[in-house]
Amino acid sequence: MSSSRGASRKSPAGSTRLKPNPKFFNSPSQSDEVGKEGTVPESLLKQARKTGSLNLSNRGISVIPPKLWRLNIDPPDGSTTSFDVDERWWDQVELTRLDLSSNEIKEISEDIENFNSLSALEVQYNELTCLPNNVIKLDKLSKIFASYNKLQCLPVDIGQLTNLQSLNISHNSLTVLPQSITSLSHLEELNLLDDLPSSLSSCSSLRSLIISINRFSSLPDVIYDCPSLETLLASDNQISFLNVDGFLKMRSLMTLDVSNNDISQVPPQLGLVQWLKHLELGGNSFRNPRPAVLAKGTASLLEYLRDRIPT
Incomplete structure (x- = not known):
């Protein structure tokens, strides 16, 4: 892992208990x-x-x-x-x-x-x-x-x-989460830690899933079966690889944040997920793509990856 990543990650258990301004x-x-x-x-x-x-x-x-x-x-x-x-x-x-x-x-x-x-x-x-x-x-x-x-x-x-x-x-x-959570048919945003029920895909309206600052070593398979998911935030975990086949099934996905994880290699096939609008990969241990490529934005990054798919 790069040294910059360690400075950016914070344990929720040791973080300061903030008192935010009221939202509404x-x-x-x-x-x-x-x-x-x-x-x-x-x-x-x-x-x-x-x-x-x-x-x-x-x-x-x-x-x-x-x-x-x-x-x-x-x-x-x-x-x-x-x-x-x-x-x-x-x-x-x-x-x-x-x-x-x-x-x-x-x-x-x-x-x-x-x-x-x-x-x-x-x-x-x-x-x-x-x-x-x-x-x-x-x-x-x-x-x-x-x-x-x-x-x-x-x-x-x-x-x-x-x-x-x-x-x-x-x-x-x-x-653990109650199984009935999968009956929340209008649920659009779910922000949690640790547990994802195996039938999460039954939440057909789920558009945003936030599992950041967690201990996932890989993204649970059930995520790839959520048909309406547009935003997946999974930064600051221990994810070590990217399941391209899973992402290719997620035709509604527009934002993917897997920054600050343990990813050592970015598969060039990720460039085939062309419908992504925002892709965050920084703070991982891979050497390629280099930071200069990441800085050019998602469209350029996906093109860079596609150009490196073996023929």
Whole structure:
């Protein structure tokens, strides 16, 4: 391996636990403080009832107060009137986005089922060991971001979330995935570590697969049978060879990133995968193609490889 590669790779176990900016919402104001014991200001809940979005990211929360799960059920604090006369309560908006990321949360209540209009759930960068089983009742969920937790398992029937399009469960303690994950017929993006179910190809809508920063010594055969896959990111693994026959079956593949691996030779037949638009091979130990060739871009690289196919 080249010396430059070693400087670029970082172990996820030893990496700094970052606190990223919220992806979908504005950063909360400093005046709206949320304590570790789960005190949520009524002002935030009131805003969520108007917008359908609740952002509690980066607030040091360890315990979520029970009233949060009854956001669209109970009247506001201090109200003694019924929903249909208090602050035009009948105009409240069902919660569709819930951001609990970058906290210290260890458990999410099964009462999350009350948010039956939820489409996006962000719980990344917490201390979760499991997702609540009742999450499978949220049939409008299209995105789950649960990376950088301590997840040991997923709900057995997660395949019931038939509208799920994006699932990020990377950097957890998962060793196996439930077989039902292959029933996620609308899943377009899957970001995970370690395990790929043998029937992954049943996810006919899967367009993006991210298995970077991992321990794969080769790409699992099931990947080559995913008919709609457009993006495959597999950098920073231990991949030692490229299966050209497999890639030739992937007629939808446009982006392939296998940089920072253990590839010692690039087969010239890879140039036959002419539909590739972005090919990343840097940070491996092969001597040819040389860096100057890689720098010219994917089209030139594929042509270079085709010119070297033995006749």
